[in-house]
Each structure stands twice: as structure tokens, then as C-alpha cells.
Amino acid sequence: MIIDFSSMSPLRILRKSSQKGLGRGNLGVLMARAGVGKTACLIHIAFDKLFRREKLLHVSLVDVPEKVTSYYNVIYSDLVKALNLEAEHETRALMERNRMILAYLNQSFEIERLRRNMNNLKEHIGFQPDHLIVDGLDFALTDRAVLEGFKEVAVDFNAEVWFSAVSHRHLPGRNERGIPQPLSEIDDVFQIILQLMPDATGIHLNLLKDHDTYGDPVASIRIDPGTFLAVSKTEASSTL
Amino acid sequence: MNDIRKLRNIGISAHIDSGKTTLTERILFYTKRIHSVHEVRGKDGVGATMDSMELEKERGITISSAATHCEWKGHRINIIDTPGHVDFTIEVERALRVLDGSVLVLCAVGGVQSQSITVDRQMNRYRVPRMAFINKCDRSGAEPYRVARQLREKLNHNAVLMQIPIGLEGDFEGVVDLVSMKAIRFSGEFGEDIIEEEIPPGLAETAEEKREELLDAASMFSDDLTEAILEERVTEDLIHDAVRKGTLLRELTPVFVGSAYKNRGIQPLLDGVAAYMPSPLDVENTALDLDREGVEIPLSSGFEQPLVALAFKLEVSPYGQLTYLRVYQGRFAKGTDLVNTRDRKKVKVGRLVRMHADTMEEITEAGAGDIVALFGVDCFSGDTFTDGRLNCSMTSIFVPEPVISLTIRAADSKSEDRMAKALGRFIREDPTFRTHVDPETGETLVSGMGELHLDIYLERMRREFDADVETGIPQVAYREAVSRRADFNYTHKKQTGGAGQYGRVAGYMEPSGDGGYEFVNQVKGGAIPTEYIPAVDSGFQSCLAKGPLLGMPVLGMRVVVNDGHDHPVDSSEKAFKTAAVGAFRQAYPKTAPLILEPVMKVSVECPSEFQGNVMSSINQRRGMILSSAEDGVFTTVDAEVPLAEMFGYATALRSLTQGKAEFTMEFAKYAKVPESIAEELKAEAAGRRKGGKK
Numbered sequence: 001m002i003i004d005f006s007s008m009s010p011l012r013i014l015r016k017s018s019q020k021g022l023g024r025g026n027l028g029v030l031m032a033r034a035g036v037g038k039t040a041c042l043i044h045i046a047f048d049k050l051f052r053r054e055k056l057l058h059v060s061l062v063d064v065p066e067k068v069t070s071y072y073n074v075i076y077s078d079l080v081k082a083l084n085l086e087a088e089h090e091t092r093a094l095m096e097r098n099r100m101i102l103a104y105l106n107q108s109f110e111i112e113r114l115r116r117n118m119n120n121l122k123e124h125i126g127f128q129p130d131h132l133i134v135d136g137l138d139f140a141l142t143d144r145a146v147l148e149g150f151k152e153v154a155v156d157f158n159a160e161v162w163f164s165a166v167s168h169r170h171l172p173g174r175n176e177r178g179i180p181q182p183l184s185e186i187d188d189v190f191q192i193i194l195q196l197m198p199d200a201t202g203i204h205l206n207l208l209k210d211h212d213t214y215g216d217p218v219a220s221i222r223i224d225p226g227t228f229l230a231v232s233k234t235e236a237s238s239t240l
Numbered sequence: 241m242n243d244i245r246k247l248r249n250i251g252i253s254a255h256i257d258s259g260k261t262t263l264t265e266r267i268l269f270y271t272k273r274i275h276s277v278h279e280v281r282g283k284d285g286v287g288a289t290m291d292s293m294e295l296e297k298e299r300g301i302t303i304s305s306a307a308t309h310c311e312w313k314g315h316r317i318n319i320i321d322t323p324g325h326v327d328f329t330i331e332v333e334r335a336l337r338v339l340d341g342s343v344l345v346l347c348a349v350g351g352v353q354s355q356s357i358t359v360d361r362q363m364n365r366y367r368v369p370r371m372a373f374i375n376k377c378d379r380s381g382a383e384p385y386r387v388a389r390q391l392r393e394k395l396n397h398n399a400v401l402m403q404i405p406i407g408l409e410g411d412f413e414g415v416v417d418l419v420s421m422k423a424i425r426f427s428g429e430f431g432e433d434i435i436e437e438e439i440p441p442g443l444a445e446t447a448e449e450k451r452e453e454l455l456d457a458a459s460m461f462s463d464d465l466t467e468a469i470l471e472e473r474v475t476e477d478l479i480h481d482a483v484r485k486g487t488l489l490r491e492l493t494p495v496f497v498g499s500a501y502k503n504r505g506i507q508p509l510l511d512g513v514a515a516y517m518p519s520p521l522d523v524e525n526t527a528l529d530l531d532r533e534g535v536e537i538p539l540s541s542g543f544e545q546p547l548v549a550l551a552f553k554l555e556v557s558p559y560g561q562l563t564y565l566r567v568y569q570g571r572f573a574k575g576t577d578l579v580n581t582r583d584r585k586k587v588k589v590g591r592l593v594r595m596h597a598d599t600m601e602e603i604t605e606a607g608a609g610d611i612v613a614l615f616g617v618d619c620f621s622g623d624t625f626t627d628g629r630l631n632c633s634m635t636s637i638f639v640p641e642p643v644i645s646l647t648i649r650a651a652d653s654k655s656e657d658r659m660a661k662a663l664g665r666f667i668r669e670d671p672t673f674r675t676h677v678d679p680e681t682g683e684t685l686v687s688g689m690g691e692l693h694l695d696i697y698l699e700r701m702r703r704e705f706d707a708d709v710e711t712g713i714p715q716v717a718y719r720e721a722v723s724r725r726a727d728f729n730y731t732h733k734k735q736t737g738g739a740g741q742y743g744r745v746a747g748y749m750e751p752s753g754d755g756g757y758e759f760v761n762q763v764k765g766g767a768i769p770t771e772y773i774p775a776v777d778s779g780f781q782s783c784l785a786k787g788p789l790l791g792m793p794v795l796g797m798r799v800v801v802n803d804g805h806d807h808p809v810d811s812s813e814k815a816f817k818t819a820a821v822g823a824f825r826q827a828y829p830k831t832a833p834l835i836l837e838p839v840m841k842v843s844v845e846c847p848s849e850f851q852g853n854v855m856s857s858i859n860q861r862r863g864m865i866l867s868s869a870e871d872g873v874f875t876t877v878d879a880e881v882p883l884a885e886m887f888g889y890a891t892a893l894r895s896l897t898q899g900k901a902e903f904t905m906e907f908a909k910y911a912k913v914p915e916s917i918a919e920e921l922k923a924e925a926a927g928r929r930k931g932g933k934k
Contacts (some may be wrong), residue, residue: 046831065878099868108870114847120852125859203468 008050008082008229010041010205013221015196017210022162022192024130025073025155027147031165033185038201041196042133043075045162048209057121057129057159059114060103062136068101078227100127111149118157132161138207139165139182144183148187165176167195177214196223202231244541244639247521247564247609248317251336251368251711253359254345259375263345264319265306268596269430270507271310271317277691307553307564307595307611315514318502318611328874336366337610339567341487341517343509344372348382348497350389361845361874369487369518371494372397372511377405378412378499386521389497394847395410396872397493398486400457401450401514403505405497406440415445415497415505419479424508431503448493457492458482480515487516520609525568527624527632537632539569541608545573546629554621556755559669563617564595568634568687570627571607577623578617579635587625591615623672645687646694647678647712658707659684666697671823683712716884717838718921720787720794722831725750730826731805732819739813741817742798742811745776746803749827751796755910758798768804768816775813777815779820788825789833795910835918838883838911845895846901848875853896863913880908 010015014021022028030045032038038080049056060068076095080088119126134150154161175184179193187193193209207219222231252260270918284706301364309318320339336342342363346356363370372391381446384405391399403415406423423443425435432888437693439447455474457588459466462482468474486492486715494516498505520541528534539548547570555562573576574592593600595613596614619625624633650656650702661687670758674692676685701707729746745768759777768776787794806816842863844854848870854877858865863881893901 065869096864096866099866103869105869105871108872114574114869116850117870120855123854124852125865127865195566 008225010044010194010228010230011048012230013205013207014192014210015217017192017207017219018213022160022198024158024160025151026191027151027154027161027163027189028192028194029163029165029190030194030196031167031180033168033198034216035167036124036196036198037223037225037228038166038196039071039135040075040161041205041223042069043071043136044162044228046072046131046133047079047095049100051091052170053094053098054130055098055127056100056131056133057127058101059103059120059132059134060100060136062139063103063198064105065103068103072099082227082229100129110155111146115153115156118153122157125225128157129159132159134161134163137163137165139163139186142218144186144189147186153190156219163190177209179208179214198225203228205230244521244543244607244609246315246325246514247519248513248517248525249338249340249520249609250313250317250517251339251515251612252345253322253336253342253363253493254347254356256528257499260348260373262508263343263375266430266503266797267317267319267510268308268501268601270314270510271312272434272797273644284287305776307613307843308596308609309596311320315515315531316809317513319511320665331337334748336362336368338550340520340523341369341513342515344366344370344493346372346391347379348374348376348384348386349379351383351387352394360397362551363417364634369490369516371496371512371516372399373505373878374495374497375500375636377402377408377497378502378504380409382412384408384497388652391493391495394873398491399493399495400454400483401482401497402454402494403497403508404443404446404450405867412502414501416447417508418447418454419476421447421451424681426504426507428721431506434507440655445687450791454483458486461486461489461492484516488518492601496879505754506908510843520568520714527630530631530633534633535719537630539543541569542572543607545569545608547578547625548630548634549578549625550634551617551621551623552623553620554619560616561618562595563610563614563619565614565625566606567606567610569608571605572627573605576627578626580619581624581626582620582632584631586628587617587619589614589617620668645685647681647683647685649684649712650708651708651710655707658705659709660707661700662697662701662707684908689832713887716789716882718792718913719836720753720789720792721796721834721836721910722749722794722828723834724832726827728823728827728853729803730819730823732815732822733810734815735810735927740807741812741815741818742807742810743772743812743816745819745823747799747801749780749797749799749831750823751831752798752856753796753852755796757781757796760798760800762800762802763804764802766805767803769806772806772813772816773801775816776820780818780824782817783821783824783828784849786831788828790921792835795836808833835913835921837913839880839908839911840883840886841908842879842881842903844877844879844901844903846875846877846897850897850901851875851877854893854901857889857892857896861889880911882911882913 001188011021017045030038030042046056046058047239058068072095076092079085085091100121102114104113118129132154141181150161165183174180175187176188179187180195182188183193187209191211192207197204197206201222203223203225205221205223208215210219223229224231243925250343252264254260267910307318307320309316311317321509322837344356344363346352360621361707376382377384388399388401391397401418403417405416405426406416414423416423422436423438423512425437427433427435445786455465455469458479459469462485463479465478465482468478481493483494487494494512496509496512498509502504502715523731525539526536527539529537542842548571549565549567551565553564557566572589574589576589577586578589580587592603592606594603594614595612601615603612626632644694648659650659666673667675672688675684686694686697687698698709698711701709718741723750727748729744731744732741734745747762759780761773783798784794786792842858844858846854851868855865855873858877858879859882861881863879865877867878869876889903893903
């Protein structure tokens with residue numbers, strides 16, 4: 001059973017991406033100001049993958065697993081209603097079987113530790129993720145070496161890696177490619193950069209970088225602020 | 241002596257065989273509480289004083305924590321000696337709940353071992369300041385510097401050596417005190433004479449280097465010390481004050497070295513307890529106000545305040561039940577009334593004693609900070625006592641859920657009463673030991689923290705209660721359920737002379753969402769007369785207690801009855817009830833019935849290097865791993881595992897992780913048993929039925 005979530009998934013924005021998506025071995029990032037809904041949007045991306053029966057590793061650098069699980073459960077309940085999912089318990093079982101949560105609490109995170117943990121998952125229980133969702137990485141304090149480490153993990157484990165990043169209103173401008181801080185110095189590491197932007201009409205998801213292309217002015221979708229599902233195509237964001 | 245600032249309530253806890261019982265023995269000797277020394281497994285056959293239970297003396301491990309007190313240089317020290325085995329952690333937990341500080345005993349050879357890690361985590365939970373004693377420096381392979389490093393690396397302590405050893409292994413002679421910068425040697429038959437002398441030249445450089453480290457660490461907690469270091473006018477008092485401050489903040493762990501067995505290093509450790517461990521005034525305690533919906537109220541350690549005391553341990557002594565109390569606030573005297581805030585019952589303080597292993601000293605009064613014992617008070621472990629002026633409860637002691645169960649039965653009729661008496665006593669003493677009668681099988685089950693834990697109680701039943709007890713293998717409580725809708729249309733007809741029986745019921749059964757039983761009456765036009773409907777319901781319900789597959793209860797079924805027929809003469813409640821039973825039997829096989837098993841939420845905590853082993857062990861037990869959380873040097877793996885696969889897990893986990901992991905489990909849900917196992921279970925059940933028929 002594969003659930004077609006593509007028309008409503010926030011990842012619909014990548015339909016017209018040059019490579020139809022992020023691609024294995026690559027890093028993608030979803031940035032937004034605090035409180036806009038990065039984690040919710042990231043979990044929708046996770047469901048997009050889980051509903052395709054792909055394996056997903058959620059790496060949390062802040063929250064304990066119980067909290068991550070409860071995020072998933074709340075969003076899942078909304079999706080059951082929005083998608084009119086039948087055989088709900090089977091879908092839930094599918095989600096639980098294909099999702100793994102790794103949490104790194106109290107600054108326990110190191111790339112080598114992640115690599116060790118992923119090897120344990122692969123060798124001891126046969127869990128090899130197709131996608132990683134990394135939530136809670138503080139980009140203001142993260143140096144390039146850590147991101148390069150993630151890139152190596154993505155390549156070595158043949159997985160896509162999605163991050164969330166907090167952007168700050170008070171931090172000055174964008175780089176010449178239109179990428180705001182805190183990613184302006186490290187945008188080359190990512191193949192896809194998405195930005196959630198709230199305005200008076202709702203929330204827009206903008207594609208700031210699509211592999212080698214920056215700032216495609218038509219690549220923006222509107223997100224339902226209640227469900228974080230894609231609503232309709234909108235005009236290009238004025239911020240691009 | 242009533243100066244509460246000079247009172248120390250400390251625990252001594254560590255990995256089994258680190259020598260903490262020997263250490264306690266020496267402390268009692270040097271503080272003149274005992275006048276001779278007996279070894280844990282000594283040739284004199286007396287056994288260590290703190291190991292007061294016969295079984296402990298025989299096994300050489302401490303099973304019950306024995307409380308005692310002593311005095312050292314004007315300080316009164318209450319000590320709880322705690323067990324080292326992982327199965328007895330409730331004892332450690334209780335001790336930590338009531339103590340203000342703790343000495344973590346480490347083996348100079350074994351270093352930071354599994355139980356040290358577990359105990360340290362427990363100390364964190366109760367925010368207990370601690371100091372460390374690296375014992376057994378006389379042993380071959382002793383490496384105290386490595387152990388101090390492990391304290392930093394494995395336990396994340398800001399560990400700082402207060403001493404360095406003079407010689408090691410067979411050459412271990414004494415210690416260099418890095419505060420006074422003097423060498424300390426111990427002479428006399430039991431090391432009771434202390435000789436202070438100059439630091440041996442060969443150790444001077446190391447001593448200077450380690451003192452620098454000590455000053456660096458301590459100066460973080462004292463500007464005065466920092467200034468004094470810069471101005472080169474450091475005094476012993478400045479160092480003591482800074483180390484004490486850091487220790488009380490739980491940001492510094494002073495480390496002492498020695499050998500309890502060889503009588504070296506114990507007196508300086510006692511000096512350290514007096515200097516660095518908190519007094520009751522240094523610890524913030526709170527109680528929950530039962531009159532104000534459990535609002536936390538601070539306790540003050542004042543003698544004149546309303547009394548608040550916690551019963552943290554019950555023991556059965558030859559003179560009756562002994563209740564250990566920690567007094568947090570106020571005071572009480574022999575002959576006064578106390579109120580147990582759990583049931584608001586008053587109890588009179590009869591005998592009031594201060595415990596010293598298995599002997600006791602009668603006292604007339606106890607006050608804030610004291611650890612004392614009462615005789616003849618009927619209560620449970622964890623009860624709070626007041627003088628009636630407050631109605632509050634101390635935060636309950638964390639009680640881990642039992643992880644293993646066994647069926648037990650008395651071997652003969654004499655033992656039945658004795659077993660019941662023993663069980664009644666054990667559950668009052670130990671909240672991690674539980675017992676209940678399985679309503680389905682009628683068997684008595686005991687549950688506890690591990691196989692050894694239960695083993696000890698079973699042995700105590702035999703020894704102390706003369707109860708001959710046989711044990712069985714625990715049984716998993718399987719359930720059955722229907723998985724799809726199936727129709728029924730059943731006629732019960734019996735005409736064998738006399739009054740006949742007639743009833744027809746029709747409708748369907750299907751899974752209900754909530755796991756319960758639901759009966760829906762959709763009969764129209766009186767096809768089944770209303771007076772017979774309850775009998776139909778009752779007939780279906782009677783089938784649920786024992787499902788046809790395994791004879792286990794059936795969960796989650798909705799029965800809808802929408803048609804039927806009666807006979808004006810032969811129909812009766814009995815006939816319709818029998819018809820419903822027939823209808824159930826007719827439809828049940830068509831519902832594709834399932835066997836369900838209890839699935840437990842299992843949480844395993846282990847040092848991170850064992851994550852892979854733990855995951856494998858769960859995977860091999862049909863478990864599904866949900867998450868893994870890394871925190872410092874530890875990993876917690878959460879999973880769902882069928883209960884049937886969890887028996888023996890404590891032992892397996894111990895061997896997989898060198899005893900460094902612990903796990904908890906609780907019921908999560910019922911889930912479908914895999915087909916192959918379902919077939920085995922059905923075959924077993926069929927075998928039992930055949931056996932029963934013979």
C-alpha cells in the first residue's frame with residue numbers, strides 16, 4: 001500500500017525541480033524564523049517519504065524521542081482526516097515500522113556518533129534509512145566541518161538528508177545568491193534550500209536553491225497554516 | 241550534640257565487591273562504634289558487622305541496607321550501607337532519597353564499573369553531592385589515576401584528586417594529602433595510628449602537579465582562593481571551603497584513595513566526609529501539601545517547626561517491625577503521637593532507637609536531620625509522619641516496576657500459611673517485590689527486579705518462615721480476538737420428551753474498535769421477545785471468557801443480533817442463552833480469529849558502546865525498536881517487545897553488557913501473534929485439552 005500524498009505534500013514544490021527532488025547523497029534544508037512551523041513542515045516531508053514505504057531516520061538534537069513521537073502522532077491524526085485514510089491502523093504500523101528516532105541530548109551529538117549509531121541500526125536490526133530528517137541543529141554554532149560530515153554520511157549511507165534551520169529577523173541581509181543567514185556562508189553545501197515565509201495571506205514555501213539554480217521566481221507554493229499541506233500555487237514571493 | 245551543621249547523612253554505594261562493606265566496617269572501628277574488625281568473608285566466621293542477615297554473611301554480599309551512626313571529630317555521621325547488586329537497587333534508591341551526600345566507592349583495579357554507573361545515575365536523580373573513594377590500592381593491578389580519569393570520562397564528574405597514593409599494589413603504604421602537602425602513613429595493628437611526615441622525594445613532583453590541578457579546579461568556586469593563588473598565600477581552609485562549595489553544587493567530586501582492607505586511608509576519608517559532605521541545612525527538601533492539592537512546601541530543618549518524617553525502610557527484626565525514619569523538620573520524643581498522613585491514623589512512639597547494624601541504642605528524642613528507627617509502628621515504606629500540625633507527604637520514592645514474575649506454590653499444606661505470611665511481610669518491606677493471584681489460573685505470582693531478587697525472597701521464605709515453596713515458569717496472558725465480520729443464524733432445538741427448548745438467533749459479530757465487548761440489539765417486530773434478549777447477551781458473554789482457540793479471553797467484539805425466532809411453548813431464557821452460545825461457535829471460526837499477546841514497552845539504558853548489542857537482543861526477541869537517545873556516555877533504547885520473549889532478558893542483558901545495562905518494561909498493548917507462533921500455541925492448547933480429557 002502506497003499512499004499518494006504528493007499533491008498535498010510540501011515537497012510538491014520540488015516537482016519542477018531540475019532533478020525532481022533532493023536526491024540521495026545530498027543535503028537539503030528548510031529554513032524559517034522561530035515559530036513559523038519548521039518542525040511541522042519537516043515532519044510532513046517525513047510523511048511524504050514514509051507513505052512511499054521508504055525508511056526514515058529522524059535525528060533530533062534537542063527533543064527527547066517521546067516529544068518527537070508526539071509531533072508525528074499529532075500530524076498523523078491531521079493527515080488521516082485530510083487524506084481520508086482508511087485502514088488507519090495499518091498505515092500507523094507502516095509509519096512505526098519504517099521510522100526510527102535517534103535523539104542526541106545535552107550536546108551529545110557528534111558526526112562519528114551518528115555514523116556509529118547508523119551502522120548499529122544497519123548491522124544489528126537491518127534498518128538502513130533512505131532519508132534523514134535532522135531537527136534542532138543550530139546553524140549559527142555549526143561549522144562547515146559538521147555539515148561536510150553530514151554530506152559524507154549522506155553519500156556513505158546513500159540517503160537524502162533534510163535539515164531545519166532557524167533564520168533570525170535581526171540578522172542582516174542575504175548573500176549575492178539571495179540566501180539569508182545563517183546559511184549565507186554555507187549554501188554551497190546544500191542542494192535544496194527551502195524557506196517558509198509567513199505573510200498576511202498565510203505561509204509560503206519558497207525554493208531558494210534548486211541544485212545549481214538559485215532563486216527560481218515561480219517556485220513557490222502556499223501552505224495551509226493549519227495543516228501544513230500544500231494549498232495552491234502562488235505568485236512568486238517578493239522576497240526572491 | 242544538637243548542632244545540625246555537624247550532622248552528616250551519607251550513603252556508601254558502589255559496584256558489588258568494591259569493598260564498601262569493609263570500608264563501613266573500618267569507619268565503625270575508627271569511630272569506636274565497634275572494637276574489633278571482621279572481614280566480609282573472614283576466617284573468623286563472624287562476618288562484617290553491617291552484613292547482619294544470615295544470608296548476607298553466607299553470600300558475602302549486602303542485601304538489606306543496614307543503618308548505623310558514628311561520631312568523628314565532633315561530627316555525627318549517619319551511614320546507610322547500600323547493596324551493590326543491580327537487583328537490589330531499590331535499597332540504593334531509598335538510601336539516596338533520605339541521604340544528603342554519598343561516598344562512591346570504586347575499585348582501584350576494576351575502576352568505574354556497571355553498578356557505579358547505575359548508582360551514579362541514581363545519585364543524579366536525587367541530586368546527591370558525592371565524593372569518591374578509590375579503594376583496593378593494595379591490589380595487584382591497582383591504577384587509581386586511571387580510575388580518577390574514568391570518573392571524568394565515563395561519569396562526567398569534575399573529579400579532582402585530594403590525595404595521591406604512596407606506592408601501589410603490595411607497596412601501598414599511605415597517601416599524600418594534597419591540601420596539607422604531607423605524607424600520611426598508618427601504623428598499629430589496624431592502622432589506627434596516623435603518622436604525618438614529609439612527602440617522599442620521589443613523589444614531590446607528582447604531588448605538586450596534582451595539587452596544581454586541585455587548586456585549579458577548586459578556585460572555580462572561590463574568588464578568595466583564586467586571589468590567594470595569585471598572591472601565593474593559599475591556606476588549607478581556603479581550599480577546604482572552595483572544595484566544599486563545589487561539592488555541594490555537585491560540580492566537583494573530591495577523590496580520596498586508600499585500602500579499607502589494609503586499613504589505609506580511612507581516617508582522611510572521614511575528615512573529607514566532615515569537611516565536604518552537606519549537613520541537612522545545606523540540602524533543600526520539600527513536601528507536598530495534601531490540603532492544597534499537592535503544592536510543594538519547603539522544609540526547613542528547624543527543630544521548632546512542625547514535624548515531618550519519612551518512613552524509608554521497614555525491616556522485620558526479632559522484636560517486631562522496625563521502621564526507619566528520616567526526620568526532615570521538627571522533633572519528636574518517645575511517648576508522643578505521630579500521624580501517618582497516608583491514612584490519618586495516629587501511632588504512639590514506643591521504642592525509639594538509633595540503629596547500629598543489628599544492634600541498637602535506645603534514645604528518647606529525635607530531631608531534624610536524624611535517621612532513627614521505631615518499633616511496632618504499622619505502616620508502609622514511603623509513608624510520611626507528622627505531629628498533626630501539617631498534612632503533607634514527602635515526594636514518593638521512585639519505585640521501579642518489577643521486571644520478572646514467577647509462579648509459586650506451597651509444597652504442602654503447612655507451608656501454605658507460612659508462604660502467605662512471608663509474602664505479606666515482604667511486600668511491606670520492599671515495594672519492588674509484588675505478589676498477586678492470577679484470577680484466570682489461580683496461581684500465585686511473585687514479581688521483582690530480577691532473578692536474584694526473587695531468589696533471595698524464596699530462600700528467605702524457606703529459612704525465616706520454614707515455608708517449602710515450589711516455583712514454576714511464568715505464563716503470558718494471551719488473548720483472542722475476531723478480525724472480520726461473520727454472520728450467524730443458529731437454531732437451538734431440543735425435544736427429547738418433556739418441555740422442549742427452542743430459540744433461533746441471527747445477526748453478525750465483528751471487531752469493535754475499543755477492545756471491549758458490545759452487544760447491539762437490532763431485532764425488530766418481536767422476532768425475539770424482549771424478555772429473552774438479556775439471555776442472548778449473556779450467552780455471548782459467557783463465550784468470551786474462554787475463546788475457542790486457546791481458552792483465553794476474547795477481546796474487542798461487537799455482536800449485533802437482528803433476527804430470530806421463538807416458540808410459544810418451548811422457548812425460554814435458557815434456550816436463547818444456549819442458542820447464543822451455538823451462534824458464537826458457528827460464527828467465531830469464520831471471523832478469522834487471532835491470538836493476541838501482551839506487548840511491553842521496554843526501555844534499556846546502557847553505556848553507549850553497548851547500543852548495538854542491546855538492539856540485537858531486542859531484535860532477536862521479535863522486538864521493534866522505536867528510538868534511541870544518546871545522553872552523555874549513555875544510550876536509552878526504547879522498543880516494543882512481546883512479553884513472552886522477555887523472560888530471562890535481565891540475565892541475557894547482563895551478560896551482553898557486562899552487567900552495565902538496566903531495563904524497565906511496562907504493558908503497552910495487545911498485538912497479533914505471528915502465524916507460526918499462533919500455530920504452536922494452538923497445538924499446545926489442543927494438547928492440553930486432550931490431556932485434560934484423558
